[in-house]
Each structure stands twice: as C-alpha cells, then as structure tokens.
Amino acid sequence: MEKTRILIAEEHVIFREALRKLLEEEAEFEIVGEASDGEELVRQAIELKPDVILMDVIMPKLNGIEATRQIKSELPTSAVLILSAHSYEAYVLATLRAGAAGFLSKGAHGKDLIAAIKAVRVGEPVVDQTAAFRILTRLVSGNEAGRRIATESIHSRELEVLKLAAKGMTNKAIAQSLFISERTVQTHFINVFRKLNVGSRTEAVLRALKEGWLSMEDLP
Known part of the structure; x- marks a missing residue:
C-alpha cells in the first residue's frame, strides 16, 4: 500500500517532535519533512510535494493562511490540514477559503488527528466540532456586530x-x-x-x- 507522505510545520519543537512520534507509529504514514516557519514550509512543500501538510495558523515569517494560499497555487493536489490552538471562526473560514482541506484543534485526540489526515488525503473535508459550531453560530445569527x-x-x-x-x-x-x-x-x-x-x-x-x-x- 502506498504511504501517505506528510510534511509537518510547527514552530514549537516539543510539539513538532510529539507530532512526528505519533504519526510515525502509523505504518501507512511517512514523514517527509519538518518546517519551523511559514516560508520554510512553502519551500519544502514545493520541493517535496507531500500528500498532506500539517500546519498552524500562526507561524513565524508567513502565516498559515498565506502559506496555504501559496502552496495550493503550486500544489493543488496536496491537502492542507490546519492544526491550531486558535479555533476562532475567522481563522477557520480564512484558512478554508485559502484552500485548506480541514481544520483541527491542537487539543484533539491523536486518533482524531490520524482520522483527519486519512480523510483529507482522499478529499474529504474535516472541521472539528468546536470550530464547526462557531461557524454555524456566526452564520445563523447573521450579526457580527x-x-x-x-x-x-x-x-x-x-x-x-x-x-x-x-x-x-x-x-x-x-x-x-x-x-x-x-x-x-x-x-x-x-x-x-x-x-x-x-x-x-x-x-x-x-x-x-x-x-x-x-x-x-x-x-x-
């Protein structure tokens, strides 16, 4: 079975290493690279052409929204999965509009992250419950003020x-x-x-x- 090639972008080394360790336990996943800022992420993505890219919204040098936009313009078939501690509806909507396939909270369980990666790999959108609820609340209320x-x-x-x-x-x-x-x-x-x-x-x-x-x- 062909492995899912994953690129991880996370400025915090401890969290990035924990992500790598978790994902490497999955036989069908292969970590092809790591980046600590948005600019490095875009360069590596274009070079490595991963299947799935994990990144945060807030990163040094280039934020996740712009990084997603640049990556999707060059690699339309690569799936971007946002993994962030910031699940404000504006962040979620901005990243999805930029081309992200999914948005998941950093507080998610490991099994949920693994399931999300598998989902976006085959073209299924993923938005965690908290973020989805906030988006629906905003749309239903229709009153941002x-x-x-x-x-x-x-x-x-x-x-x-x-x-x-x-x-x-x-x-x-x-x-x-x-x-x-x-x-x-x-x-x-x-x-x-x-x-x-x-x-x-x-x-x-x-x-x-x-x-x-x-x-x-x-x-x-």
Whole structure:
C-alpha cells in the first residue's frame, strides 16, 4: 500500500517532535519533512510535494493562511490540514477559503488527528466540532456586530496600516503608500500590538479578522 507522505510545520519543537512520534507509529504514514516557519514550509512543500501538510495558523515569517494560499497555487493536489490552538471562526473560514482541506484543534485526540489526515488525503473535508459550531453560530445569527470589540481604541491611521499589512506589504511599502516615514509605521505597529495584546503583525491581522475590523476582501 502506498504511504501517505506528510510534511509537518510547527514552530514549537516539543510539539513538532510529539507530532512526528505519533504519526510515525502509523505504518501507512511517512514523514517527509519538518518546517519551523511559514516560508520554510512553502519551500519544502514545493520541493517535496507531500500528500498532506500539517500546519498552524500562526507561524513565524508567513502565516498559515498565506502559506496555504501559496502552496495550493503550486500544489493543488496536496491537502492542507490546519492544526491550531486558535479555533476562532475567522481563522477557520480564512484558512478554508485559502484552500485548506480541514481544520483541527491542537487539543484533539491523536486518533482524531490520524482520522483527519486519512480523510483529507482522499478529499474529504474535516472541521472539528468546536470550530464547526462557531461557524454555524456566526452564520445563523447573521450579526457580527455583537461580537466585535469597540474600535475606538484603534485609531483610523492604525487601522489603515493594519489593512495594508494584511495585504502582505512591507513597512517600507506601507510608508510609501501612506506618505509617512517607516519609523511612523513602526510606531503604529507598536501601538496596535499593545492595544491588541499581540506580538506580531500576523497575530494582529488575525485578531483584526476575528473582531471583524478586517474582512477577507482586505487580504491579498
């Protein structure tokens, strides 16, 4: 029987090693590579052409949404399975729209992960119950406003910077677009990080998607 070739992307070494150990116990699985950030993941995926790619939403250098989009454009037959501690409906919808075949919580049991890998390998979509419930709740209510945090604390210019960051623009490109200095752009990011209690541009964009300040139309 042909083995399912798997590529793992996870920045935390301990969790990545635990994943490898779990999956290597399955005779029909073969781990072909590991990556610790999004850019490395995309490079390895294009080179190794795995059947299934496991990744998180939040990763250094390149987030899981953009990594999924790039991988699927190059490898349409490879299945992307998101394994994340963040099951906010905005994250789930964004990754699925980018081309992911499934979304699973990091709190899932090992047997559920194995079953999910087997499912996406044959083209079946997988979304864990918690994420699915949140998506259904959002669709049924049809009212996002009630779940949004007031944006008064985020200034209009900070939101402009965040929207451009969501499109993948560099600080230099953002500065040129808004006719401000790079130092001012950096200051805006520092303020946004502090207000949203996040530590990176990726986390800020994902948080903004969750709260409804940004929409999928704001992404590249």
